[in-house]
Amino acid sequence: MKMRLMILAVLVVFFMCGAIRSRAGAEEPTERIRAMLEEIMTIQTDPQLEGSEHREERRAAIKQIIGENIDFDAMAQIALDKQWRNLSLAQRNEFKQIFRDLFQDSYSRLVLNFIKREKVLYPKEDVRRDSATVSTVIVRANDEITVDYSLSKRATDWLVDDVKVDGVSIAGNYRNAFDRVIKKESFEALLNRMRLQQKAIAKSP
Amino acid sequence: MxxxxxxxxxxxxxxxxxxxxxxxxxxxxxxxxxxxxxxxAAPEKKVLTLQEIQDLVLARSPYIEIGQSEVMAAKSDLRQVESAYFPQLDATLVTGPAADADEPRVENGKIIDPSPGGIFDLGIFGRIDITISQPLYTFGKLSNRREAALRGVKAKQLGIDQKRAELIFRVKQLYYAMVLAEQGLGVADEAEGYFQDIRVRIENLMELGATHVDESDLYMIDAYSAQAKGFKAEAQKGRQVAYFALKSLMGMAASEDFTLAQESLPERQLDLQAQEEYVAKALEQRPEMKQLKQGIEAQKFLWEAAKSDLYPSFFFAVIASVAGAPGRDQFDTPYFTDEFNHEYAGFFAGLQWHFDFGIQQAKVDKERAEYSKLLNTKADAEKNIPIQVANVYQEVVQYATSVKAYEEAASASRKWVVVAFSNFDMGIGTAQRIFEAIEKYGQNRGSYIEALYNYNVGLAQLEYVVGTLAE
Structure with missing residues (x-):
């Protein structure tokens, strides 16, 4: 009897801890995004990094933050959708590497241009088991930009695998655009274009 | 040593x-x-809200002070008329030489004048004449002019309300224009940033021999960039004009500087009432209409006053006169009065009447014509104000629709910018699409801000034409 009670107590404590952990985890996606955007805002509002002459320094710092928060591999896979299954391991690895370089650079520029001294609101968070959506609103003078971040849980960390700007999914856009190029030309043609672009950004990191 | x-x-x-x-x-x-x-050291830059600017402009405006002086003048006219109900006193004091004179005596049945007759027998005299008159009945000369003056004061006070409304409207126009221009500068800088960014990427791709970019893309950047610079110069000019106009209205010294407390235009969308309600309100509340109504009443009283001038005025008066000449004997007789040596007082009731062959009647006709003119002015205003209100009302409705439409257009073109940049950055888009997207985004964003400006100025104008702006 005592043994049963002990097991029951252990189980109750175990489930309670689980519930507490899952509630704490439910707050994590928004906090993750908030921390990322605040870091970006700190860079964008740093008086020592003001002006066009410091644009590249700001971009490099933002690029690093983006690199820490985005799951490029998952995004690359989403962007290729069905085509992913047709690729060899080597092709997949190369694609993932190029996609990471290009997207990190592209998104850093987008953030550099769009997020400046704005106020960011966090109106909604939708957390499921291993995925979450954090809705944000960038409030600018007479302008509001809705940016929704899709996140997935990787080990103990939440990482972004898609961003929707004004409702436009960046991964979804890539999926459609890549699909068109592959169907019209080939995967190799797509990769060639991306390789060229990779070289171009490598010239001015 | x-x-x-x-x-x-x-x-x-x-x-x-x-x-x-x-x-x-x-x-x-x-x-x-x-x-x-x-x-x-540079003077401290004041950060001012719209309300603070309005308060400063109204407090320091010579335009309002002119109105206040006009009210003071009208009040003086009223005091003048009101004082005419009370007694008025006229006093005349004179002095001069007077021949010496002794009292005549009767000798042998003849009146003998013993006065010295030499040219050096001159003395001095002094005399004061006082008249106090009190109007008793004037057939409306005073009461009509008093009523007219009362309405004159009210009309001038309403004139200040009108001036206040004009200034508030002007301040709102300039304030919103300055916000608009500052946002325009921001948009131009943003566009410039995009162009610089894309230029570097195109140049790098061209060096690598990419076939989806060429020199024409660089020329396109130059063209768009120059256009953005032109727009920026225009925004800069607009900002400076609004800034100096506001500074001048606020009576700020050249060394003083200010900036706006708000960066964005109000985005509120008012639920407008029916157009007819604004028209009715305008005819009732507009300062010019109220002023006109006071003016018509005042003119009617002036016409009545002119008619009163055709009739006599009854009055009561007291007169007194004292004169003294040391060299002349006092000769007391009710039959003769020595102009240089006497004292008397008396009171009487009187009637004063001016009569001519047409001058007064012409004045009456003129006042009637002025009254008729004001009635026609009112009738004209009653026809035109609804048209003006309807015009402004419809503009506000149109701007409200434009705000929503351009907001959607700006949002859609921003999506286009995001997609165009993302595709180009992945090597699957063209520079041409980026330029088109940026151009469209700039146009739509500009149109949205402009529509928002027009909407806010339109709302202020609606309040102005309805007569509620200065409330």
Missing amino acids: TRPKFEKDGQVRWLAIYLSVIMVTLITTLQGSALAKKGA
Whole structure:
């Protein structure tokens, strides 16, 4: 009897801890995004990094933050959708590497241009088991930009695998655009274009 | 042997004095320069809200002061008429030479004048005449003019409300124009940033031999970039014009500086009432209409007053006269009065009447014509105000629709910018699409802000034409 009670107590404590952990985890996606955007805002509002002459320094710092928060591999896979299954391991690895370089650079520029001294609101968070959506609103003078971040849980960390700007999914856009190029030309043609672009950004990191 | 030491001590002392002088000079110079720097420091930039600017403009406007002076003048006219109900006193004091005169006597049945008749037998005299008159009944001359003057004061006070409304409307126009221009500058800078960014990427791709970019893309950047610079110059001019106009209206010194407390235009969308309600309100509340109504009433009283002038005025008066000449005997008789030597007083009731062959009647006709003119002005205003209100009302409705439409257009073109950049960055888009997207985004964003400006100015104008802006 005592043994049963002990097991029951252990189980109750175990489930309670689980519930507490899952509630704490439910707050994590928004906090993750908030921390990322605040870091970006700190860079964008740093008086020592003001002006066009410091644009590249700001971009490099933002690029690093983006690199820490985005799951490029998952995004690359989403962007290729069905085509992913047709690729060899080597092709997949190369694609993932190029996609990471290009997207990190592209998104850093987008953030550099769009997020400046704005106020960011966090109106909604939708957390499921291993995925979450954090809705944000960038409030600018007479302008509001809705940016929704899709996140997935990787080990103990939440990482972004898609961003929707004004409702436009960046991964979804890539999926459609890549699909068109592959169907019209080939995967190799797509990769060639991306390789060229990779070289171009490598010239001015 | 001690001399060198003395000399050395002296040298040290002189060196110390010399150094002290240098130190004092240095300190004075440094302090002076610090003070000069402090004096030359840029003045503190005031951060002002729309309400603060309005308050400053209204408090310092000579335009309002003109209105206040007009009210004071109208009040003086009223006091003048009101004072005419009370007694009025006229006094005349004269002095001069008067021949000496002795009282006549009767000798042998003849009246003998014993007065000296020489040319040097002159004395001095003094005389004061006082008349106090009190109007009793004037057939409306005073009451009609008093009523007219009362309405004159009200009309001038309403004139100030009108001036206040004009100034508030002007301030709102300039304030919103300054916000608009500052946002325009921001958009131009943003566009410039995009163009610089894309230029570097195109140049790199061209060096790598990419076939989806060429020189024409760079020329396109130059073209768009120049266009953005032109737009920026226009926005800069607009900002400066609005800034200096507001500064001038606020009566700020040239050395003073200010900036706006708000960066964005109000985005509120008012639920407008029916157009007819605004028209009815305008005819009732507009300062010019209220002023016109007062003016018509005042003119009617002036017409009545002119008619009153055709009739006599009854009055009551007291007169008194005292005169004295030391060289003349007092000769008391009710039959004769010595103009230089007497005292008397009396009271009487009287009637004063001016009559002519057409002058007064012409004045009546003129006042009637003025009254008729004002009635026609009112009728004209009653026809035109609804048209003006309807025009402004429809503009506000149109701007409200434009705000929503351009907001959607700006949002859609921003999506386009995001997609165009993302595709180009992945090597699957063209620079042409980016330029088109940026151009469209700039146009739509500009149109949205402009529509928002027009909407806010339109709302202020609607309040102005309805007569509620200065409330």
